Amino acid sequence: MLQDPVSWCCDFRGPPASIGLDVGQSGVFPPFDELREVWSRALSLFVLVREKRSVAFSWSAYGESQGAMEKRRAAHEETGQAWDVVARVKYRLEFDAHVDHLRRGGTNLFEPGIELLHPLLPGAHVVQLQCSHGLDALGLLNAGAASVLGVDISREMVAQAESKARVLGLESSASFIRADAVAPPAEIFDTADVVYTGRGSLPWILDLGAWADSVVRILKPDGHIVLFEGHPLASLWDRTVPHLRMRPGASYFSAEPAEEEGFPSAVVRREAGEDRPRMLERHWRVGEVMDTLIAAGLEIRSLREYPDLFWDQFPDWPEALRDKLPNSYSIVARRPAGA
Numbered sequence: 498m499l500q501d502p503v504s505w506c507c508d509f510r511g512p513p514a515s516i517g518l519d520v521g522q523s524g525v526f527p528p529f530d531e532l533r534e535v536w537s538r539a540l541s542l543f544v545l546v547r548e549k550r551s552v553a554f555s556w557s558a559y560g561e562s563q564g565a566m567e568k569r570r571a572a573h574e575e576t577g578q579a580w581d582v583v584a585r586v587k588y589r590l591e592f593d594a595h596v597d598h599l600r601r602g603g604t605n606l607f608e609p610g611i612e613l614l615h616p617l618l619p620g621a622h623v624v625q626l627q628c629s630h631g632l633d634a635l636g637l638l639n640a641g642a643a644s645v646l647g648v649d650i651s652r653e654m655v656a657q658a659e660s661k662a663r664v665l666g667l668e669s670s671a672s673f674i675r676a677d678a679v680a681p682p683a684e685i686f687d688t689a690d691v692v693y694t695g696r697g698s699l700p701w702i703l704d705l706g707a708w709a710d711s712v713v714r715i716l717k718p719d720g721h722i723v724l725f726e727g728h729p730l731a732s733l734w735d736r737t738v739p740h741l742r743m744r745p746g747a748s749y750f751s752a753e754p755a756e757e758e759g760f761p762s763a764v765v766r767r768e769a770g771e772d773r774p775r776m777l778e779r780h781w782r783v784g785e786v787m788d789t790l791i792a793a794g795l796e797i798r799s800l801r802e803y804p805d806l807f808w809d810q811f812p813d814w815p816e817a818l819r820d821k822l823p824n825s826y827s828i829v830a831r832r833p834a835g836a
Contacts, residue, residue: 569703572754573677576701577650578774579765580629584653586768588630592657595632596664604636609803609827610725611640614693617721618642621690624715626678626708627698631658635671637693646688647673648681679707686714695726695827696807700778703754705785709793716832722795724786724828727807731824732780739813741822754779759810783826795830802826 598605606614618641625634628647635658637645649655655675662671676682678694679702692712702708712722733747736759754777756762762776787797802823811819 566704570677570680572703572775572777573650573679573701575774576776577652577677579776580649580651580761581653582765582768582773583761584630584651584657586764588654588657591630592661595630596661599632599635599639599661599665602639604640605633606636606640607725607805607807607825609801609805609825610723613723613725613799613827613829614640614691617691617723622646622688623691623693624648624685624689626681626692626694626711626715627701628654628658628673629696630654631661631671631673633693633696634658634673635661635665635667638667638670642691644670645672646685647671648676648678648685649673650675650677678702679704679711681711681715687717689715690717690720692716692720692722693724694722695724697727699724699726699786700732700780701776702781703777703779705781705789706792709789709795712790713793713795713832713836718832718834718836720832721798722790722828722830722832724830725807726786726826726828728802728823728826729780729782730822731806731810734811736810737813739815741818749782751780786828790828790830794833794836796833798829798831800826800828 604611614637618637620643621641622644623634623637623642624646625637626648628634628649629651631647631654634645634647647655647658649658652675655673658673662668662673674682674685678698692715699705699708716722730749733743733749735742735744756775757778765773765776783800787800791797803825804820804822806819806824
């Protein structure tokens with residue numbers, strides 16, 4: 498019997514017996530009934546964790562103090578300051594290449610994103626939450642959007658995005674504001690035909706319920722959110738080896754925000770030392786994201802998983818290994834017309 502829902506793939510090199518998996522007569526994969534039982538237990542565990550530890554929805558809904566919520570907002574601000582450092586030392590160097598790519602009509606969308614956004618973009622006003630340095634947001638104009646508004650908590654990221662729009666002569670159709678994604682300004686409520694986000698955005702959100710509430714407020718009735726995000730399963734793997742191996746202490750069910758090794762925190766540590774701003778990440782499970790969007794009043798239209806890696810966090814992995822794992826996922830949800 499499989500003891501943990503993800504332990505069957507903890508070590509890609511080892512035989513099934515080494516990871517505690519009863520593969521049945523096939524010798525390859527557990528029977529369907531066994532898998533169904535395992536995932537049923539995983540779902541039950543998710544419900545228990547949600548009720549006891551308040552890791553899904555907004556913490557405020559569970560009666561946490563205002564001070565606790567303010568600490569999370571302060572953590573978001575500190576993460577924004579850390580991204581200021583990354584933007585200055587990395588993305589400034591890529592500015593000209595980004596502008597050239599956009600000027601030639603390029604986008605920064607992956608095939609799954611193009612497929613999901615294509616029917617929604619013509620004539621649409623798009624709000625991109627956590628827009629970073631603007632490459633994705635400005636590329637949405639090339640993909641068919643009528644106008645875009647980018648929102649990011651990093652002042653330096655917003656400044657770079659504004660500079661790109663100005664250089665490209667897109668100031669009439671593209672604008673950018675500095676704001677926390679969980680506390681956007683009221684003037685953008687009920688304005689978006691599409692909210693687009695993802696590509697490594699959600700791990701920096703420490704209050705998923707507040708984030709989902711923001712999405713609902715920003716969308717017009719009958720508007721859609723398109724989320725294309727890294728799969729939380731990918732957060733388990735050791736990035737330093739050419740095979741599948743879990744990081745020491747990693748857990749798919751961890752609910753504790755933490756500062757992780759590697760990019761981008763390593764850049765901030767190198768540039769700012771021990772007095773650096775901290776970057777806390779929280780890898781939300783797909784079920785948590787789905788559940789929270791539904792609780793906020795949105796209708797789920799699709800959920801899909803992909804092998805695509807939207808950044809090269811596993812540079813030593815062979816392509817055959819990458820193609821066998823869910824490395825990203827998408828959710829499309831709609832704000833009902835009467836909501």
